[in-house]
Amino acid sequence: MKKIERGSAEKNLEKKKGEEGRERGEEKSGSQQQRALAVLKGIYEAWDEALIEDAKDWPEEFRCPAGCFRCCEETDAVPVTPLEVLGVVFALSLAAPEWKRKALKRIERWMAYIEDNTASEGRENGGGEKREGGAAWRGCPLLRDGRCSIYEWRPLYCRAFGFAGASDGSFFGCEILAKAIPKGKRISLRDYEAVARAMPQVKVKTTGGKCLPDVGPLPEMLSIFFDRSRT
Numbered sequence: 571m572k573k574i575e576r577g578s579a580e581k582n583l584e585k586k587k588g589e590e591g592r593e594r595g596e597e598k599s600g601s602q603q604q605r606a607l608a609v610l611k612g613i614y615e616a617w618d619e620a621l622i623e624d625a626k627d628w629p630e631e632f633r634c635p636a637g638c639f640r641c642c643e644e645t646d647a648v649p650v651t652p653l654e655v656l657g658v659v660f661a662l663s664l665a666a667p668e669w670k671r672k673a674l675k676r677i678e679r680w681m682a683y684i685e686d687n688t689a690s691e692g693r694e695n696g697g698g699e700k701r702e703g704g705a706a707w708r709g710c711p712l713l714r715d716g717r718c719s720i721y722e723w724r725p726l727y728c729r730a731f732g733f734a735g736a737s738d739g740s741f742f743g744c745e746i747l748a749k750a751i752p753k754g755k756r757i758s759l760r761d762y763e764a765v766a767r768a769m770p771q772v773k774v775k776t777t778g779g780k781c782l783p784d785v786g787p788l789p790e791m792l793s794i795f796f797d798r799s800r801t
């Protein structure tokens with residue numbers, strides 16, 4: 571039986587349908603992402619507004635010292651959900667390309683440090699950096715010149731640190747701020763963990779098409795997202 575060749579018009583139509591389908595798919599995933607970012611923005615705004623309200627009752631001394639970024643410098647495991655990773659990735663997409671490249675390198679070095687755990691004597695490459703005084707530093711790779719480079723989209727953990735309580739009633743913050751609470755004074759603090767638990771879970775695909783874990787340290791989640799792991 572003679573094989574019926576499909577006409578080129580038919581082939582073109584199918585090709586066009588495929589392209590439109592792909593475009594629709596991209597549009598769909600683009601708008602899903604926008605919706606997810608809008609939800610995240612709403613959560614962050616509600617949290618920030620609540621803290622501003624709380625702060626009205628806080629003692630004057632209960633403030634982060636000006637220019638202090640010790641928490642960002644010393645932290646190595648800000649926990650984030652995939653939804654929050656979307657926020658950070660969005661913030662990085664708006665950053666200058668050279669900073670984005672640098673941030674990705676810093677994330678790789680953070681991962682190398684964690685994997686090798688050999689930074690105590692300050693390796694020059696592939697591990698922690700040396701801070702003044704020789705102590706090993708890993709810190710948050712998104713800290714830039716003493717400021718958060720993704721400030722508008724910093725995770726809930728960072729927004730809460732120093733200004734919230736934990737479910738066991740303890741203060742969720744650094745000792746500098748803890749000392750600033752006048753003796754005998756009780757500060758009403760919001761339960762950060764309860765808000766973190768209520769964070770909507772969304773599935774976020776990495777650039778390699780895998781799904782991000784439900785929660786993980788920020789640099790590691792970014793490393794997975796951008797498919798930058800060393801293995």
Ligand code: SF4
Pocket residue numbers: 641642645648710711712713714717718719720721724725728
């Ligand atoms: S994400 Fe920003 S606020 Fe959070 S630890 Fe990193 S630099 Fe600090």
